[in-house]
Amino acid sequence: MAKHMQQRANVLQGTLDMLILRTLVYGSAHGHEIGKHIQRTTNDFLQMQHGSLYPALHRLEEKGWVVSKWETAPDRNREFKYYRLTEKGRKQLVAEESQWKQMAEAVARVMWPAAEES
Amino acid sequence: MRWWQIGKRDADLDRELRSDLELEEEEQLENGLSPEEARHAALRAFGNPTLIREHTRAVWSWNMLENLLRDIRISVRTLFRSPGFSLIAVLVMALGIGATTSLFTMVRAVLLRPLPFRDSGKLVMLYEHFRQVKSGDGFNAVAPGDYRDWRSQTHGFEDMAAMRGYGGIVSGVHSELPEVVQSAGGSANLFPLLGVTPVYGRLFTEAEDQPKAEPVVLLTWSLFQRRFAGDPSIIGKQIHLDTIPTTVVGVLPNWFNYPDARIQFWMPYAQTFTPQDYGIHDGHQSMVVARLKPGVNVGAATREVSTLQFQIHLANASKPVAEDVWSRPMIDDVVRDVKTPLLVLLCSVVCMLLIACLNVSNLLVARAAARRKEIAIRGALGGSRLALIREQMTESLLICVAGGGLGLLLSLASTHWLAAHWRNLPRADTVHVDGWVFAFALGLVAATAMLAGLLPAISSTGRESLSALRESSRSIGGSASRARLRKVMLTAEIALTVTLLAAAGLLFHSFVRLRTADLGCRIDHVLTMKFGLPEIQYDTREKVLLFHQSLLERVRRLPGVSGAALVSTAPAAGPEGDRVFTILERPAPSYSIQYVALTHTADPQYFSVMQIPLLRGRVFTEHERLHNDHYIVVSRQFVNQYFAGDDPIGKHVRAGWDDKVENYEIIGEVGDTLYDVTKPVSATMYFPILSGIPDRTSEATIVVHSSVDPLAISTPVQQQISALEPELPVYNALTMDQILNKTTASQGFAANLVLAFAGISLLLAGVGLYGVLSYLVTQRSVEIAIRIALGAQRPEVLRVVLVDGLMPVLFGAAAGLAGAAVAGSLIRSMLYGASPYDPLVVAGMVCCLLFTAVVACVAPAWRASRVDPMQALRSE
Numbered sequence: 001m002a003k004h005m006q007q008r009a010n011v012l013q014g015t016l017d018m019l020i021l022r023t024l025v026y027g028s029a030h031g032h033e034i035g036k037h038i039q040r041t042t043n044d045f046l047q048m049q050h051g052s053l054y055p056a057l058h059r060l061e062e063k064g065w066v067v068s069k070w071e072t073a074p075d076r077n078r079e080f081k082y083y084r085l086t087e088k089g090r091k092q093l094v095a096e097e098s099q100w101k102q103m104a105e106a107v108a109r110v111m112w113p114a115a116e117e118s
Numbered sequence: 119m120r121w122w123q124i125g126k127r128d129a130d131l132d133r134e135l136r137s138d139l140e141l142e143e144e145e146q147l148e149n150g151l152s153p154e155e156a157r158h159a160a161l162r163a164f165g166n167p168t169l170i171r172e173h174t175r176a177v178w179s180w181n182m183l184e185n186l187l188r189d190i191r192i193s194v195r196t197l198f199r200s201p202g203f204s205l206i207a208v209l210v211m212a213l214g215i216g217a218t219t220s221l222f223t224m225v226r227a228v229l230l231r232p233l234p235f236r237d238s239g240k241l242v243m244l245y246e247h248f249r250q251v252k253s254g255d256g257f258n259a260v261a262p263g264d265y266r267d268w269r270s271q272t273h274g275f276e277d278m279a280a281m282r283g284y285g286g287i288v289s290g291v292h293s294e295l296p297e298v299v300q301s302a303g304g305s306a307n308l309f310p311l312l313g314v315t316p317v318y319g320r321l322f323t324e325a326e327d328q329p330k331a332e333p334v335v336l337l338t339w340s341l342f343q344r345r346f347a348g349d350p351s352i353i354g355k356q357i358h359l360d361t362i363p364t365t366v367v368g369v370l371p372n373w374f375n376y377p378d379a380r381i382q383f384w385m386p387y388a389q390t391f392t393p394q395d396y397g398i399h400d401g402h403q404s405m406v407v408a409r410l411k412p413g414v415n416v417g418a419a420t421r422e423v424s425t426l427q428f429q430i431h432l433a434n435a436s437k438p439v440a441e442d443v444w445s446r447p448m449i450d451d452v453v454r455d456v457k458t459p460l461l462v463l464l465c466s467v468v469c470m471l472l473i474a475c476l477n478v479s480n481l482l483v484a485r486a487a488a489r490r491k492e493i494a495i496r497g498a499l500g501g502s503r504l505a506l507i508r509e510q511m512t513e514s515l516l517i518c519v520a521g522g523g524l525g526l527l528l529s530l531a532s533t534h535w536l537a538a539h540w541r542n543l544p545r546a547d548t549v550h551v552d553g554w555v556f557a558f559a560l561g562l563v564a565a566t567a568m569l570a571g572l573l574p575a576i577s578s579t580g581r582e583s584l585s586a587l588r589e590s591s592r593s594i595g596g597s598a599s600r601a602r603l604r605k606v607m608l609t610a611e612i613a614l615t616v617t618l619l620a621a622a623g624l625l626f627h628s629f630v631r632l633r634t635a636d637l638g639c640r641i642d643h644v645l646t647m648k649f650g651l652p653e654i655q656y657d658t659r660e661k662v663l664l665f666h667q668s669l670l671e672r673v674r675r676l677p678g679v680s681g682a683a684l685v686s687t688a689p690a691a692g693p694e695g696d697r698v699f700t701i702l703e704r705p706a707p708s709y710s711i712q713y714v715a716l717t718h719t720a721d722p723q724y725f726s727v728m729q730i731p732l733l734r735g736r737v738f739t740e741h742e743r744l745h746n747d748h749y750i751v752v753s754r755q756f757v758n759q760y761f762a763g764d765d766p767i768g769k770h771v772r773a774g775w776d777d778k779v780e781n782y783e784i785i786g787e788v789g790d791t792l793y794d795v796t797k798p799v800s801a802t803m804y805f806p807i808l809s810g811i812p813d814r815t816s817e818a819t820i821v822v823h824s825s826v827d828p829l830a831i832s833t834p835v836q837q838q839i840s841a842l843e844p845e846l847p848v849y850n851a852l853t854m855d856q857i858l859n860k861t862t863a864s865q866g867f868a869a870n871l872v873l874a875f876a877g878i879s880l881l882l883a884g885v886g887l888y889g890v891l892s893y894l895v896t897q898r899s900v901e902i903a904i905r906i907a908l909g910a911q912r913p914e915v916l917r918v919v920l921v922d923g924l925m926p927v928l929f930g931a932a933a934g935l936a937g938a939a940v941a942g943s944l945i946r947s948m949l950y951g952a953s954p955y956d957p958l959v960v961a962g963m964v965c966c967l968l969f970t971a972v973v974a975c976v977a978p979a980w981r982a983s984r985v986d987p988m989q990a991l992r993s994e
Contacts, residue, residue, distance in 0.1 A: 030134075030137075030138065030140050031134065032138040032141045032142060049165065050138075050163075050164050050165050050170055051165045051166070051169060051173055052173070054131075054170050054173070054174045055132075055170075055173045055174045055176065055177045057132075057174075058174050058177045059177045059889050062177060074142075076136065076141070078140075079137065080134075080137050080138070080141070081130075081133070081134040081137070114627065
């Protein structure tokens with residue numbers, strides 16, 4: 001159990017927005033789905049905190065990167081609040097993605113210099 | 119997101135969270151958990167929905183505003199729940215902020231704003247300094263000869279100009295409507311140097327600035343408006359000044375009221391001198407203002423003038439000519455008398471404000487203590503510390519904003535009153551509230567809110583606040599730390615109060631000493647009235663003497679008058695001018711030591727009417743008149759200073775009284791009188807007024823002792839004067855009491871204000887002490903009840919509580935004594951003849967505080983000793 005706990009981590013500061021936007025590229029989704037998707041895709045490595053997911057969604061909506069709409073879920077006969085990526089959000093995702101790439105490469109160069117040379 | 123969508127958005131968020139939570143729950147159900155377990159698992163996975171909701175709402179941009187509004191709403195409700203506390207707190211803050219703002223307004227206008235002259239930072243005043251003279255501040259007026267040499271022979275200053283105070287009688291061309299006014303003489307370059315341009319007409323020319331030149335005059339705006347109805351056609355016409363026809367050449371602007379707003383007209387500087395006086399180096403009466411050359415250091419420029427002055431001193435070794443020249447910035451010169459009082463008043467209101475802050479802070483701590491459990495629970499439920507602090511801060515902010523608003527209104531009203539009632543406040547007309555003052559008041563509100571609110575807020579939301587939940591009301595351990603905080607604040611409050619009280623006590627003591635100072639003469643039932651005979655009509659000794667004698671005869675016959683006499687200047691009515699002399703029988707040991715004494719003229723009955731005691735010899739008789747005038751009476755200080763107390767009768771003083779230096783025989787010694795109650799006794803010599811020398815005795819004060827109210831005989835006396843000389847104006851018709859009031863008014867003003875501030879502070883400290891102790895007793899009532907139930911004696915309980923309350927008072931008083939020493943040295947220059955460390959006054963003030971403290975402590979202590987154990991324990 002303890003070992004299992006160690007393999008989990010919280011979403012890195014500042015990357016949550018990017019992860020949400022990336023998730024929405026596949027199509028619109030509601031909050032629960034987004035959280036579940038991120039968790040599942042990372043094999044439960046990233047734990048989604050609802051306490052930060054919803055504020056993040058609302059923040060993205062404020063900025064106009066996503067829009068929301070109440071729609072009936074296909075599998076359950078109930079309405080959920082679906083978020084959809086806007087054109088602006090798509091651009092933001094591209095920007096954040098390239099930024100993250102640079103960041104990751106930069107970190108990698110410092111951490112594993114030998115690997116870089118070979 | 120718009121604010122009107124708040125409700126909709128809120129419901130939307132609620133629905134979203136609920137639907138997602140339900141989905142989570144359904145998924146858990148599908149995993150095979152029981153409904154109950156599924157619900158809990160879903161909640162666990164989801165987290166605290168309320169917290170999520172709050173965090174999400176925090177993203178919405180109007181959240182800040184909403185929080186603020188909510189905090190304000192809660193605070194207003196809390197404040198209204200205890201209207202008494204809120205009202206007192208607001209009033210206390212209003213008083214503190216209002217008074218501080220008022221004083222700041224005055225300090226800014228009087229001390230900080232530049233003078234209204236062109237490039238006023240470059241203006242300095244030059245003074246002569248005598249190395250031998252130890253009394254006074256060392257800044258002496260300048261002789262006209264010195265000024266003229268400085269101006270022509272030094273180069274450190276762009277230019278220098280001279281001015282002197284003068285008097286005069288203004289009348290129309292037919293000598294109609296005479297009035298005595300103050301005037302001044304200013305050199306031709308004075309106004310250009312200051313950057314003053316006339317509203318009408320022109321300034322003086324260099325040709326007019328010569329003794330005996332064509333008489334010309336510049337009117338000040340007030341005289342121009344008052345006497346000439348603002349009619350510019352007066353330019354070029356003539357008016358009579360001291361009965362001399364004088365041409366009006368210009369009118370000065372309204373704002374120009376330097377150096378004294380009472381000055382009505384200006385004459386060319388040189389015209390206020392006779393040709394021979396214009397070059398003297400030993401008659402000191404002028405003020406010199408100089409403008410620094412760009413790039414020249416004031417010290418270097420002054421040194422150059424000083425070097426020249428030392429050569430003048432050496433060339434006039436037998437005369438009183440100063441060795442050095444001192445300078446000081448013009449602004450310092452203007453405000454020199456009010457700088458310390460203003461700063462002292464500002465310090466004392468700041469002290470009062472601090473005490474007010476501490477008091478409000480103290481009350482808030484008490485309130486926070488009562489709400490500890492509520493705050494602890496809110497903290498435990500996830501309320502962030504910042505939010506809790508912010509909420510408490512809002513409360514103190516509200517108090518301070520309300521107090522500040524009220525205080526600003528208060529200061530708008532009081533600033534004007536203060537400026538108008540402060541006698542001789544320079545630049546009083548520039549005192550007004552402007553944007554800076556508003557900004558200052560705002561800053562003050564913010565600062566006081568922080569000071570009053572932050573400490574209680576931080577202390578009540580600290581990490582230990584959780585312990586409040588564990589604590590039963592029976593334990594007292596937890597509240598001890600809070601009580602300690604309150605005691606520390608109380609100690610600071612007491613220390614400040616003692617400092618203020620000591621300063622107020624010293625000032626008031628000094629004021630009372632001034633008011634009860636022994637003038638050395640009769641004060642009650644004495645009327646004084648000044649007049650000056652025009653020298654053109656009264657040009658011989660006989661004419662002046664005739665007027666004086668007939669006036670005395672007429673006044674002495676008036677009903678109600680029990681005595682009347684003539685003197686040049688009444689006691690306490692100010693200095694009259696002094697004269698250097700030598701003593702024939704006791705030559706001075708060296709030329710550099712000058713013998714100086716005030717000169718008065720008096721008639722034979724003056725000493726008996728004013729009850730000035732005759733100590734040796736005799737006073738004047740009717741025989742010392744006209745040319746038989748070579749006799750003088752001297753004061754006791756004169757004898758002590760120049761005869762070392764030996765018998766002076768029959769000795770001779772050599773002085774230039776009439777035209778040339780002559781011998782005057784000392785015929786008597788009388789008691790000392792003060793020319794100014796704030797100044798030490800000066801050596802004085804009296805010349806006979808019955809000599810009638812036109813220049814020396816034509817200006818006189820008639821002193822009348824009456825058996826009735828002295829003001830009631832003012833008009834009859836005035837009628838006697840106009841019966842003799844219809845066009846002669848009289849002025850300064852004042853009783854001795856009024857003269858004393860006038861000279862001590864500003865001291866009394868400052869003393870009364872500081873005393874008022876100290877009194878308020880004392881009251882605040884008393885209230886604070888009472889509050890803290892009452893709170894402690896309420897907190898400990900159970901403990902006390904148990905003690906009493908176990909057999910503690912009630913007097914013992916009383917003692918314990920009293921000691922508990924008086925401990926911070928004693929510490930505070932000790933700290934306050936140190937503060938009082940600092941305050942004492944600050945106000946040293948405001949104390950007349952009183953020590954700044956007067957132990958009696960300080961002890962009295964400390965006793966006053968202790969008494970207040972005991973009164974404030976006795977009620978809670980008494981309540982503690984009256985605790986009924988049964989009731990206290992049952993109410994647990």
